Amino acid sequence: MGAGTLDHMLINLLFPPRCAGCRAEGALCCPRCLGAFGPPRSVRVSGKGPPVFTLADYAGVGRELVLAFKERGRRELAAVFGALVAAALPRLPGVRPDEFGKWWLVPAPSRRTASRRRGGSHLVGTARASGASVAPVLHFLPGVRDSVGLDAAARRANLSGRVRLRPSGLPPPGTAVVLLDDVVTTGATAEACGAVLKAAGFRVTAVLTLTAARSTHPHG
Incomplete structure (x- = not known):
């Protein structure tokens, strides 16, 4: 020892x-x-983009755990959320691993200042803890504001033209990927990130979020 x-x-x-x-x-x-986190369930978001699934509501215990992980320094929760993601991937409708049996996750980006304050990307840590292949290839350009309090239209305007793809660490061309996020509110981030990945030739088969705001009205 x-x-x-x-x-x-x-x-x-x-x-x-x-x-x-x-x-x-x-x-x-x-x-x-x-127990606040269950199997992936579909959520309804505005706009276009890949289907979105969540594991819990962004309320009560689900919200507390995400905030503890994201904002309060409980980075060891990456192991907990990683295990939840690993269990969810095979249960996402229409989502399959690649020909080598690998699941590919693309973490949603964070603003650079927020990521520095948190000691790095909490979503990259979650994705890696899941055991999937991880491609942290998305980033925000300067000018993206904190989205708290913005409605769907303002969130789309905030991200318009400001999500970019890094040239290194990309999955093989044509790979099917799952976009990973912590909270979905309007679907603006999923839509913007999905469009960038699609334009680069990747197939975003689903968006998996740890939690969903109740305004998304989970169903299914």
């Missing part, structure tokens, strides 16, 4: 992990809070 393992055990003994959803001791996410 190495020194790093002993240190980790000692830290857990002195400071037991607490559930990021309800603060109960003993687990990163307790079974009750984990």
Whole structure:
């Protein structure tokens, strides 16, 4: 047993992990809070783009867990969300791995300032923890504002022409990919990212989000 393992055990003994959803001791996410996330279900969004699926509502425990992961430094939750994504991929209608059995995930981008504040992309961490092949190839150009409080039209205008594809790390040409995001509200990000990937020759077979705002009216 190495020194790093002993240190980790000692830290857990002195400071037991607490559930990021309800603060109960003993687990990163307790079974009750984990139960807020289910199999992928379709959500209705405005505009065009690939079909969108979510694992939970962006409310209550689902919201608390995403905020803890995204904004409150609980980056160890990448393992929890990665496992949820891994379980969801085979259950997405019409989505299949490539000829080599690989699932390809493209994480939605974050604004550069937000990503720096959070210590890196939380979605890239989630995608990698899922065991899928990860292509973090999308990025925002300067000028994209925080979308909180913007309606669907304003969100589309905010992203128009500001989502770009990095030339390195791309999947093989024609690969079917799943876009991964943490929250869907209007579908503007999914639509903009999907259009960029489609223009580059990739097939976005679905968008998978950890949570969905209730305004999307999940159904199915």
